[in-house]
Amino acid sequence: xxxxxxxxxxxxxxxxxxxxxxxxxxxxxxxxxxxxxxxxxxxxxxxxxxxxxxxxxxxxxxxxxxxxxxxxxxxxxxxxxxxxxxxxxxxxxxxxxxxxxxxxxxxxxxxxxxxxxxxxxxxxxxxxxxxxxxxxxxxxxxxxxxxxxxxxxxxxxxxxxxxxxxxxxxxxxxxxxxxxxxxxxxxxxx
Numbered sequence: 027x028x029x030x031x032x033x034x035x036x037x038x039x040x041x042x043x044x045x046x047x048x049x050x051x052x053x054x055x056x057x058x059x060x061x062x063x064x065x066x067x068x069x070x071x072x073x074x075x076x077x078x079x080x081x082x083x084x085x086x087x088x089x090x091x092x093x094x095x096x097x098x099x100x101x102x103x104x105x106x107x108x109x110x111x112x113x114x115x116x117x118x119x120x121x122x123x124x125x126x127x128x129x130x131x132x133x134x135x136x137x138x139x140x141x142x143x144x145x146x147x148x149x150x151x152x153x154x155x156x157x158x159x160x161x162x163x164x165x166x167x168x169x170x171x172x173x174x175x176x177x178x179x180x181x182x183x184x185x186x187x188x189x190x191x192x193x194x195x196x197x198x199x200x201x202x203x204x205x206x207x208x209x210x211x212x213x214x215x216x
Contacts, residue, residue: 088112089211094188095121100137100200100209102128102178109211111198113188121185122198124173132177137200138162140172141186141213144197151201161201175202188215 089096089108094117099107113120124139138161142150146168154161162172171186192215200209 094119095123097123097125098139098198099125099127100139100176101126102130102135104135104200104205104208106139106198106200106209106211111211111213113191113213113215115188115192115215117188119185120188121183122171122173123181123183124176125181126176126178129178132175132180133158134177136161136175136177136202137205137209138173138175138182138202139184139198140201141170141184141191141196141198142168143195145195147197147199147206147210151199151203151206154201155203161203170196172201191215 087107087109089098089111091112091114094114096108096111098111101107111122122139122141124137126137128135140147140150140162150162150166150168153163153166157163158175160172160174162169170190171184173182173184176182191213194214196213198211198213199206
């Protein structure tokens with residue numbers, strides 16, 4: 027029971043310091059300091075688990091691919107339902123169908139899907155801000171493929187040559203202003 031109090035006091039002190047309040051109760055600091063060796067091993071696995079989980083979270087929602095095509099859903103919460111697409115190496119052409127399952131209009135919460143090199147994503151988004159219909163600059167050679175901007179209940183499709191992404195390092199993302207940070211995923215050929 028005493029170790030629970032020490033643990034609780036330590037957790038309260040950590041929570042207060044994390045929130046910017048450095049004034050922890052004086053008596054709670056002493057027990058936490060008295061048992062650092064006992065508490066440190068318990069804290070280490072907890073901290074290590076999220077670090078190990080982070081890479082796995084990067085590809086936890088793979089898209090379903092059938093007949094050299096997939097459907098990706100977007101919503102009003104600025105999310106795609108998939109964070110990775112694996113294109114079969116046997117495909118010469120690949121189609122991505124984008125479906126907006128939300129209800130908001132395209133000018134408010136519109137989404138598109140752009141395929142490009144990861145290094146080009148920010149530039150494509152910035153340059154495309156002036157093209158409200160697609161949010162991709164007309165004739166932008168950095169874009170391998172892209173759909174038009176769609177709103178709730180709408181769909182769009184794009185088909186492209188798989189050979190254009192075989193060398194790796196490609197992503198799919200939404201170039202609607204402000205959406206790039208949340209709406210992106212990896213696309214690769216295997």
